[in-house]
Amino acid sequence: MAAPRVVLLLSGKRKSGKDFVAEELRSRLGPDVCTILRLSGPLKEQYAKDMIRWGEEKRQTDPGFFCRAAVEGALQPVWVVSDTRRLSDVEWFRDAYGDVVQTVRVVATEETRKRRNWVFVTVGARGFGSRPPPLGSVVMMGDTDRHILTILGEPLGSVLPGVDDAESECGLDQGVAFDWVISNDGDKVALGEQLDVLVQSLHKSL
Numbered sequence: 511m512a513a514p515r516v517v518l519l520l521s522g523k524r525k526s527g528k529d530f531v532a533e534e535l536r537s538r539l540g541p542d543v544c545t546i547l548r549l550s551g552p553l554k555e556q557y558a559k560d561m562i563r564w565g566e567e568k569r570q571t572d573p574g575f576f577c578r579a580a581v582e583g584a585l586q587p588v589w590v591v592s593d594t595r596r597l598s599d600v601e602w603f604r605d606a607y608g609d610v611v612q613t614v615r616v617v618a619t620e621e622t623r624k625r626r627n628w629v630f631v632t633v634g635a636r637g638f639g640s641r642p643p644p645l646g647s648v649v650m651m652g653d654t655d656r657h658i659l660t661i662l663g664e665p666l667g668s669v670l671p672g673v674d675d676a677e678s679e680c681g682l683d684q685g686v687a688f689d690w691v692i693s694n695d696g697d698k699v700a701l702g703e704q705l706d707v708l709v710q711s712l713h714k715s716l
Contacts, residue, residue: 517610
């Protein structure tokens, strides 16, 4: 494995377009120069909550497990990590690769994300098998803290944190001064201009 010249750590909310931005960067730089790394690996979204639970348990015992697995075999000079989610991920890459690491936040409005089929999800929406509780019903969770969630304008009662309020979605909402912020609200021209500026900067390091 060759040492990278640039490591871009992409982060952002679900449906902000992190994967799309990563693919656009690779397209501009070329596959011989840029590779995309994924800390979570290929995972269908419907299994995200189970993966989060397993991943959190793994990170507790070995915070760098997924990072080491992702970089194994990477040979290109530019690495784009398309799903950086936690401060521990950023810290691992900075400790391992130092000043070549740059953080990139991909942002999109809630309206844009909803057009991409994003819906705020907690355990109340997915944690009851194929038969979630009726809209508006109160789910008893003993002494567990509860909060009210709205999905598509309808109350879903009292639910536990699940996907969108887990650390995997909120872990980088604070604590990181991002080197780049890319707005991805569906304006291809505006996105292209932002990516061109980023790519021009990357070429200086190659």
